Amino acid sequence: MIAPTEISHPALWLDPKAAVGAAEREQLQSAGLQLLPVATLEDLKQGLAKARLVVIRLMGDVSLLEEVKKLTQSFGHAVPVLCRVERHNFELAIEAMRRGAYQVLAADDFSINTWRESLALAPKRTEEAKKNTQTFVFVDPNSQHLLELARRVAQTQVSALVVGPTGAGKEVLARVLHDASPRHNGPFVALNCAALPENLIEDLLFGHEKGAFTGALKEHRGLFEQAHGGTIFLDEIAEMPYHLQTKLLRVLQDRKITRLGGQTSIDLDVRLIAATNKDLREAIQNREFREDLYFRISAFKLSILPLRERQGDILPLATQFLTNFGPIDKQVEFTPRAIELLQQYSWPGNVRELQNVVQRALVLGNGELITESDLMFDQWEEKTDPRPMNVSTTSQLMSYGQREVSDAHDPELVNLSTAVKSSEYQAIMAAIQSTKNRSEAAQKLGISPRSLRYKMAQFRERGAPMMAAA
Ligand SMILES: Nc1ncnc2c1ncn2[C@@H]1O[C@H](COP(=O)(O)OP(=O)(O)OP(=O)(O)O)[C@@H](O)[C@H]1O
Ligand SMILES: [Mg+2]
Numbered sequence: 001m002i003a004p005t006e007i008s009h010p011a012l013w014l015d016p017k018a019a020v021g022a023a024e025r026e027q028l029q030s031a032g033l034q035l036l037p038v039a040t041l042e043d044l045k046q047g048l049a050k051a052r053l054v055v056i057r058l059m060g061d062v063s064l065l066e067e068v069k070k071l072t073q074s075f076g077h078a079v080p081v082l083c084r085v086e087r088h089n090f091e092l093a094i095e096a097m098r099r100g101a102y103q104v105l106a107a108d109d110f111s112i113n114t115w116r117e118s119l120a121l122a123p124k125r126t127e128e129a130k131k132n133t134q135t136f137v138f139v140d141p142n143s144q145h146l147l148e149l150a151r152r153v154a155q156t157q158v159s160a161l162v163v164g165p166t167g168a169g170k171e172v173l174a175r176v177l178h179d180a181s182p183r184h185n186g187p188f189v190a191l192n193c194a195a196l197p198e199n200l201i202e203d204l205l206f207g208h209e210k211g212a213f214t215g216a217l218k219e220h221r222g223l224f225e226q227a228h229g230g231t232i233f234l235d236e237i238a239e240m241p242y243h244l245q246t247k248l249l250r251v252l253q254d255r256k257i258t259r260l261g262g263q264t265s266i267d268l269d270v271r272l273i274a275a276t277n278k279d280l281r282e283a284i285q286n287r288e289f290r291e292d293l294y295f296r297i298s299a300f301k302l303s304i305l306p307l308r309e310r311q312g313d314i315l316p317l318a319t320q321f322l323t324n325f326g327p328i329d330k331q332v333e334f335t336p337r338a339i340e341l342l343q344q345y346s347w348p349g350n351v352r353e354l355q356n357v358v359q360r361a362l363v364l365g366n367g368e369l370i371t372e373s374d375l376m377f378d379q380w381e382e383k384t385d386p387r388p389m390n391v392s393t394t395s396q397l398m399s400y401g402q403r404e405v406s407d408a409h410d411p412e413l414v415n416l417s418t419a420v421k422s423s424e425y426q427a428i429m430a431a432i433q434s435t436k437n438r439s440e441a442a443q444k445l446g447i448s449p450r451s452l453r454y455k456m457a458q459f460r461e462r463g464a465p466m467m468a469a470a
Contacts, residue, residue: 008034009119010331011053012044015084016064017107024110031115045071045139048079049319052331053119057084057107062095069100082118084109136172137320140312142305147176153300154180159252161237161297162275164304166458167352170275171235173302177273178231186230189223194236194454202244203260206251212261224257227270237274237297238283239454245290252296272297278457307347307354317351318342321358322370332365337372345377353378425459428452 011033013020020028020035028035036051038044044054054072056064065083072079080102085092087106096104103118138147153160154177162170171190178188193201207222223232234240240248251257252272256265274297283289307314318334326332334342338361347353357375364374431441442452 008032009052010034010036010050011055011082012047012051013037013055014039014041014044014064014068015057016059017057027110027112028115031112032119033115041067041071044068048072049316050333051079052323054079054081055084056081058092058096060092062092062099065096065099065101136169136176137313137316139316140310142310143313146173146302146304150177150302151180153177153302155182156300157271158299159272159274159297160300160302161280162273162302162304164275164277165306165350166277167350168304168306169351170277170304171233172351173304174231174233174273174275177302178233178271181231181271183230183271187227188231188233189227190233190235191223192235194239194451197448198241198244198450201240202247205244206247206257206260208260209262212259216261219259222257222259224251224268224270225266229269231271231273234272234274236276236454238276238278238280238289239450241450242288242290245293249290249293249296252293307350308345311343313351314343314347314354315339317354318358321355322362325359326362327367330368332362332368332370334370335372338370338375341372341375349378424455428455428459 008029009032013035015037020037025035033053033055036047038047048054048071054068056068058064065081068081072081081100083093083096083101083104084107085096085104087108093104105114105118138144150173160177162173164170164173174190175188178184191201191204196204203220203222205222205224207220207225208216210216210219251268254265255268257268258265280289280294280298284291284294307317322332322334342354342357349356357377360376361370361374364376365371427445428441431444432438435441435444438452439449442449445452447455
């Protein structure tokens with residue numbers, strides 16, 4: 001007698017030929033399979049969020065596997081697919097393995113041992129997937145449409161511009177575009193133009209020759225050169241200093257680059273994907289962004305919606321993050337009330353905020369279920385008056401890991417990143433109030449005026465009141 005397995009793997013079960021009999025079902029259950037039978041591909045798609053595994057029966061060829069793989073890929077490719085084929089159909093079994101099935105079993109084999117062994121393999125595959133592959137979610141019809149568009153744009157060579165609010169997945173889309181392009185075997189290099197001082201951006205992008213400036217002891221290949229044969233992703237392109245925009249435009253036109261202090265130009269084969277969360281036309285009007293550069297980079301514009309406008313992505317994303325950050329051997333789940341809250345929330349910080357909320361919930365939850373009290377949103381974005389919190393709140397915050405459940409809705413209770421943001425906000429407001437203009441405020445804060453402008457824009461986008469600084 002084999003003891004029943006404790007771990008249960010929810011598995012979507014699609015068998016166009018026959019339903020599972022009661023005896024077989026019982027055996028599968030003892031092996032640790034929690035059967036979720038589905039009749040159509042549409043049902044399978046709907047169920048992906050709660051499945052650990054997909055089991056399909058192939059009828060003569062691999063076409064069903066291809067369809068299912070398309071679905072799991074648009075959902076995020078960490079859901080392993082097991083194929084059942086007629087006994088002795090070796091050709092089909094091999095073909096299924098080649099097309100990415102993680103295992104193939106004989107369709108009439110329901111033995112507990114076979115299935116238990118097979119399931120023991122599945123989590124390992126998922127663990128590998130966690131390490132090796134980015135799992136991306138495009139489930140909402142709006143996102144599917146965007147993904148489709150990105151795949152088409154990927155086939156062309158022209159520059160693309162990704163537009164969307166903070167944390168919505170601009171870099172993710174840029175990667176998808178690169179991966180779907182004929183350049184996918186080439187490098188993907190990314191630079192956030194807002195995160196660096198001007199002179200460093202120039203050096204990083206275009207490189208320098210030995211002796212180009214004091215301290216240039218060796219030659220340095222810039223990111224453009226490093227991206228040769230692949231894609232360069234410039235995030236927050238609106239933050240690129242004006243004179244570098246001119247240089248960038250020249251590189252895009254000539255497809256050549258000259259290192260700082262260099263004489264010879266180097267041929268380039270690089271595709272540019274730029275991203276911004278700003279309205280570039282407004283930046284053009286304010287003479288902060290070059291119009292000719294805008295025309296050159298925006299031949300294809302891909303707009304990512306805020307998360308609240310693509311409801312269909314919320315739950316699959318949340319489940320994906322649970323799988324990615326949760327325990328390997330157990331599927332943590334949300335209670336219905338928690339699901340409701342996730343769907344109702346307005347997600348001002350978009351996918352990044354959802355990721356934070358799930359990570360926090362995994363720390364706070366009991367390891368099996370995530371309830372509404374485990375969900376801690378980045379609350380202050382929701383408030384119209386994001387008053388900086390006081391010291392007692394901060395000390396409360398340090399112990400939030402061991403807090404009582406009854407604390408969950410304490411409006412004073414905030415997480416660490418909120419605390420950091422809040423003090424940053426406080427410092428910025430104080431500097432602005434006590435100085436004559438923005439450059440003076442920036443100086444006082446010890447950051448560049450550009451960084452200050454960027455930080456202020458981010459706070460403003462999150463709904464924080466920001467007085468206009470000179
Ligand atoms: N479709 C998606 N599927 C899975 N994860 C996603 C998806 N979109 C975004 N994420 C995750 O959310 C986080 C933010 O995504 P990303 O960095 O691409 O956003 P962004 O728009 O570039 O943000 P920012 O405006 O701050 O630069 C990342 O951790 C990313 O992996
Ligand atoms: Mg980004």
